[in-house]
Amino acid sequence: MSQPLLEVDDLRASLVTKYRRLDLLNGVSFTLDRGEAIGLVGESGSGKSLTTRAIMRMLAKGFRTEGDIRFGGESVLGMNRERLRRFRGTDVGIIFQDPRAHVNPVHTVGDFLTEALVRERGVSRDAAERRAVQMLDEVGVRHAERRLKQYPHELSGGLLQRVMIASVLLAEPQLILADEPTTALDVTAQSDVMAIIEEQRRARGLSLLFITHDLELANACCDRLAVMYAGEIVEQGAHVYDAPTHPYTKELMGARPSIDERLDRLPVLEYNLEIHEELKARAQA
Numbered sequence: 001m002s003q004p005l006l007e008v009d010d011l012r013a014s015l016v017t018k019y020r021r022l023d024l025l026n027g028v029s030f031t032l033d034r035g036e037a038i039g040l041v042g043e044s045g046s047g048k049s050l051t052t053r054a055i056m057r058m059l060a061k062g063f064r065t066e067g068d069i070r071f072g073g074e075s076v077l078g079m080n081r082e083r084l085r086r087f088r089g090t091d092v093g094i095i096f097q098d099p100r101a102h103v104n105p106v107h108t109v110g111d112f113l114t115e116a117l118v119r120e121r122g123v124s125r126d127a128a129e130r131r132a133v134q135m136l137d138e139v140g141v142r143h144a145e146r147r148l149k150q151y152p153h154e155l156s157g158g159l160l161q162r163v164m165i166a167s168v169l170l171a172e173p174q175l176i177l178a179d180e181p182t183t184a185l186d187v188t189a190q191s192d193v194m195a196i197i198e199e200q201r202r203a204r205g206l207s208l209l210f211i212t213h214d215l216e217l218a219n220a221c222c223d224r225l226a227v228m229y230a231g232e233i234v235e236q237g238a239h240v241y242d243a244p245t246h247p248y249t250k251e252l253m254g255a256r257p258s259i260d261e262r263l264d265r266l267p268v269l270e271y272n273l274e275i276h277e278e279l280k281a282r283a284q285a
């Protein structure tokens with residue numbers, strides 16, 4: 001069998017202060033193959049974001065990380081500063097919940113999209129702009145050339161999230177890490193943005209680590225689910241949604257929104273049509 005792209009093995013994170021030690025991740029283990037999507041699901045505070053920050057070595061000072069994280073067989077915890085920069089900037093693309101918190105408000109969309117290409121890859125400004133326009137087009141941003149001249153505050157949240165997706169794809173990563181990428185958006189933008197991430201990921205054969213509290217959305221987009229509770233993965237696999245075994249997963253299933261709400265939120269993709277048809281039939285029954 002080929003080696004997984006990402007291996008997380010007995011990951012532990014604790015916050016150590018002068019007076020106490022808080023164990024927040026208690027032995028998280030999972031693997032992600034090339035081209036595979038895994039949904040890391042759990043309620044607020046279960047440890048999803050800490051897990052992703054630990055993978056990216058972005059935990060704040062005071063955290064102690066133990067365990068093993070390998071990317072393409074290489075230890076992430078052993079990466080030197082330069083390698084870590086490439087890991088974060090090129091190997092892995094991160095899409096965050098709130099795009100506004102991750103763009104410089106005084107830089108244009110064009111500057112944001114072309115900066116890394118020009119500075120890190122030596123691409124000429126003209127060529128970088130052409131690539132940016134093409135990528136915006138691919139993620140469904142119309143009037144792309146005009147958008148390059150605009151500032152983030154001139155764009156809606158959904159549009160800005162598409163710009164973030166374009167910027168991630170321009171770096172040609174192998175893994176996309178999406179941390180609640182649609183939570184801050186309105187319902188229509190949510191399903192559009194998720195559909196774009198999914199289309200692009202599948203077209204490019206990328207792996208996806210999708211962090212969400214939304215079990216249904218994760219099930220619609222991912223090959224496997226891993227359910228987190230209190231800093232641990234309590235259950236994982238391809239059949240978690242259809243046949244949950246852990247009481248906490250069953251509880252999460254019970255807390256799902258109504259069928260109508262669920263229909264609105266799911267991205268309408270070809271491979272999801274079956275789920276939509278089933279939900280519609282149940283709504284009409």
Ligand SMILES: Nc1ncnc2c1ncn2[C@@H]1O[C@H](COP(=O)(O)OP(=O)(O)OP(=O)(O)O)[C@@H](O)[C@H]1O
Nearest residue numbers: 015024042043044045046047048049050051060213
């Ligand atoms: N800097 C910190 N100091 C103290 N506790 C922290 C810190 N960061 C996270 N925690 C705690 O770690 C636990 C896991 O947090 P984490 O942010 O990973 O949860 P989450 O599942 O991503 O939730 P959410 O969906 O709300 O982001 C929570 O109990 C949180 O309060």
